[in-house]
Amino acid sequence: MLSVSHLVQPIIVGGVLAFLTANILMNAAVKAMSTTVNGWSTILKCGQPGNGILLRAGCAKILPGTNVAQEAAYWTTVVDGAGRRLNGQHQYVLHFPAGQLPPNDAFWSLAMTDVVGYMVPNPIDRYSVGGRSGLVSNADGSIDINIQRTAPAGHDSNWLPAPAGNFKLMLRAYLPGRAVLDGEYHVPPVMKRH
Amino acid sequence: MNRLILKYAYPITFAILAVLAWVVYREFSVRRSELIPFAVVAGLVWGLGTFVFIYFWPRLTYSAFKRAVQHGLGGDPIPVNTLYAVPKLASPSAPTSSLLATGTDEVLYIGGWLDLSKGPQVLHVPDMAGRYYSVQLTDPSDGTDFAYVGKRCTGTEAGEYLISGPGWKGTVAQGMTLISSLNNSVLVIGRVLVESANDLPTAYRLAKQIQLTPLSH
Numbered sequence: 001m002l003s004v005s006h007l008v009q010p011i012i013v014g015g016v017l018a019f020l021t022a023n024i025l026m027n028a029a030v031k032a033m034s035t036t037v038n039g040w041s042t043i044l045k046c047g048q049p050g051n052g053i054l055l056r057a058g059c060a061k062i063l064p065g066t067n068v069a070q071e072a073a074y075w076t077t078v079v080d081g082a083g084r085r086l087n088g089q090h091q092y093v094l095h096f097p098a099g100q101l102p103p104n105d106a107f108w109s110l111a112m113t114d115v116v117g118y119m120v121p122n123p124i125d126r127y128s129v130g131g132r133s134g135l136v137s138n139a140d141g142s143i144d145i146n147i148q149r150t151a152p153a154g155h156d157s158n159w160l161p162a163p164a165g166n167f168k169l170m171l172r173a174y175l176p177g178r179a180v181l182d183g184e185y186h187v188p189p190v191m192k193r194h
Numbered sequence: 195m196n197r198l199i200l201k202y203a204y205p206i207t208f209a210i211l212a213v214l215a216w217v218v219y220r221e222f223s224v225r226r227s228e229l230i231p232f233a234v235v236a237g238l239v240w241g242l243g244t245f246v247f248i249y250f251w252p253r254l255t256y257s258a259f260k261r262a263v264q265h266g267l268g269g270d271p272i273p274v275n276t277l278y279a280v281p282k283l284a285s286p287s288a289p290t291s292s293l294l295a296t297g298t299d300e301v302l303y304i305g306g307w308l309d310l311s312k313g314p315q316v317l318h319v320p321d322m323a324g325r326y327y328s329v330q331l332t333d334p335s336d337g338t339d340f341a342y343v344g345k346r347c348t349g350t351e352a353g354e355y356l357i358s359g360p361g362w363k364g365t366v367a368q369g370m371t372l373i374s375s376l377n378n379s380v381l382v383i384g385r386v387l388v389e390s391a392n393d394l395p396t397a398y399r400l401a402k403q404i405q406l407t408p409l410s411h
Contacts, residue, residue, distance in 0.1 A: 009221060010232045013214055014239025020207060021240065022247035047332070047339040057251035060337045064255045065383055068339045071328055071346060106326040106345070107387060109300050116200040117296045119286040127285065127299045132389060172298055174326060174387075175346055 023061070030058035038189035039077040040171065044069040044181065073102075073176040078115060078168045081189025086169065088162040091148040091193040094169075098141030103177025103185055107131050110145060111170045112160055122161035124151075129160050130172075147190065256334030259381055263307045275315055275408070277306040277382060279401035283394070302394075302401045304329070304384025310359030311378040313409055316370065317357055319343060320403040322350035326387040329404060331357070333377045341373045344385075356409065364409075 033055060034043040045051060046059035047068040059066065066074070078086055086092065094110065102108040109130030114120050119127045129135060129145055134157050137143050146152040147160045147169070171187055179185040222229055263272050272278040283299045297303060308315055317329065328344030342348075343355050348371070356370045359378040366372045386401040388394050 006228065006231070007235060009217065010235035011239050013218060014236040015243050016210060016214060017236070017240045018243025018247055020211075021244045022251070025244070025248060026251065047337060049338045049340065051336070051338070053249055056336045056338070057248045060252040060255040064337070065259060065330075065332060065381065067328070067330060068342075071330070071339075071342060071344075107300060109298060111298060113296070114201075119284065119296075119299070121286045125285070130300065132300075 022057075025054060026058035026061050028058075029054040030062050033058075035183060037186045038081055039079045039083065040075040040187040040189075041077065042073060042075045044073070044183075069176065069181060071175065073173045073180045075171040075187050076117075076168055077190060078166070079190075080192050082192065084192065085166055086147075086162075086190065087166050088149045088164045091146070091152075092162075092190050093193055094145040094147060094190050095188055096143045096145075097188070098137075100188065101131070101143065102171060102173035102187070103179050104131075104173040104175055105177065106174035108171070108173045109133075110160060111172070112147070112162060113168045113170060114163065115166050115168050117168060117170070120163040120167070122163070124159075124161060126159070126161055129158065133157075148193075252337040253335055256332070256337065256381055260307050260334070260379075263305050263381075267303070267305050272306060274307055274309045275406055277304050277384065277404055277406055279304045279384070279386075279398065279404070281398055283388060301385040301387050302397050304382070304386070304401055304404055306382040306384075306406065308357065308375075308380035308382060308406075309378060310357065310362070310375060310380065314356050314358040314362055314364070315406045316409055317343060317355040317373075318403070318405045318407065319353050319355075320400055321352040322386075322400060324350050325389075325397070325400065327400070327404075328385050330383045330385075331373065331375065332381040332383065333375070334379050334381050335377055340375065343373075 030043060033045050034041045045055060046063050046066050051059065080086060080092060107130060109128040111128035112120060135143050135145070136157050144158060145160055146158050147162055149162045149164060152159050169190065173180055266272055267278055267280050269278060280303045283302065284297045285299060319329065326345050327350070328342055328346065330339050331341040332339050354370045355373050356366050357373045357375060357380065359375055384401065384404055386397050388397040
């Protein structure tokens, strides 16, 4: 005969396994619905009506309270173009060829966060750069964003300060253009400087 | 605390599994005959629990939003059916940074929680003069953004929007637009673009004018 005290342990074991399994399944659902190009991942389905039970749970876990994609598109990456972990010990550049900035009808921005997604302090209190932050174009109309821990020589306006350790980048485009929603626009890879 | 859990999710998970394995091992090195009932109960809870966690995950998440809103986004507690405009841009040092420091520092955020069980609410928005803004209405039971007021959906002119709960029957006054919610609870997230540091006071003045009033009878 099974007594109550005998039930406590298997219920705890089953409950913990259920919690972990639910998390694995939710992460998998989000990953399956995400597209990753050049290290940048994006998901267009969160917040939309008619999502299944698993996807809506995954969205609530990964991007709670997020906009629908028609309002804002988000790309995140924790790796450079070669698939290596982004880390403040290195210097990176994100090169947007002329005319290849994220298409939008409102604004775009590139934000620096820790690996979880929280902003990180830096000496110049700059947590993002973007369409209205005074980025300076190159002669050919392209734009280089310098992602590094210390100020780059001469390119202060294009500097996105990085923390010492691993970090994550988040690119936003508010009122994204058709090319974003159709999946035709791809964010260029973050390149490590040598 | 949340940050640490998220940052060290894998080591924490591994540690929990190690403790569980140790408990189970110790249990059965003593009482081998109980292995089958133990496995059956644990398996049932595992399977059912997985479904329950997934099914209720949006509610769990959004009840945390509700608590955060009621606790206040850096200011006083925000009563139900009122909107609060955060006066400052998100930054790592901002109060209640756990919620806002995951956002962008280019918009002012507005937060609120609706309870429509006692009647509809009227959302008032001022003339934004072309400025980007949005008011997102989210169903906390499944995380669907079921309606937007803002530049994309309704333009930037001043307006009044009647937000009604399920089963409400009434007439919509002239000049108001009806938004029907399937849930009496609604999470409201507003965003008002700040063009530059000099623009912050103007953006904040406009954000504060995005307000709710109960529907007058």
